Amino acid sequence: MRPLVVLRPEPGATATAARAEALGLTVCRHPLFAAQAIDWTLPDHRFDGLLLTSANAVRFAGPLPALPAHSVGEATAEAARAARLEVLTVGEAGVESLLDRLPPGLRLLHLAGEERLLPDVPRQQITSVTVYRMAPLPLPASSLLEGAVALIHSPAAGRRLAETKVARDRVRVAAISPAAAAACGSGWDRCEAATSPSDGALLSLAAKLCEEQRR
DSSP states (O other): OOOEEEOSOTTHHHHHHHHHHHTTOOEEEOOSEEEEEOOOOOOSSOOSEEEEOOHHHHHHSOSOOSOOEEESSHHHHHHHHHTTOOEEEEOSSOHHHHHHTSOTTOEEEEEEESSOOOOSSOSSEEEEEEEEEEEEOOOOOHHHHTTSEEEEOSHHHHHHHHTSOSOGGGOEEEESSHHHHHHTOSOOSEEEEOSSSSHHHHHHHHHHHHHSOOO
16 A cells, blocks of 8 residues: 655645544655745725635634634534634535625625635625735655655645656656646556545545555
């Protein structure tokens, strides 16, 4: 069985590694980024709620406005509840699916990282504010990746993986979305996207890639 290399930032890397180990996978962690807070100012507008598409936005934003939150997933919702926010909506399949569940015209403050994805023409009035950035960390050695499955949680991570000096035909890639898979480039032994943008679906794909023999 191939080992799994978890490349997402902490603390997510540790959480994902624990889930992977519970599936019986051999795991190594090598985060490609570390989150850093960015100074920000609350816009002088009235908002109906917070749009949260990353747990890091909650962790690094500092004091948060007392607004009800709409979270892209359960991990982000848990971070919001820990910050004593009221969570009204928890999505399961990405930000577009979450916004489809919310009323049109809702005025949302989106606390986010420098890199984020939103629909081109959302039905809600969304004001995005950058509260953190992802600082790059050293790339993994080729010896860590070759013969393994690399776990990719974002397009940014895919682009960083593409920078590694590695024999791509000896590496398999499990990506959380088609966009993340495309960012990895071509030439990998396998490069597949999860059926839905969740850690559970991604790890299910990773387990399959770890277990399957070369075809």
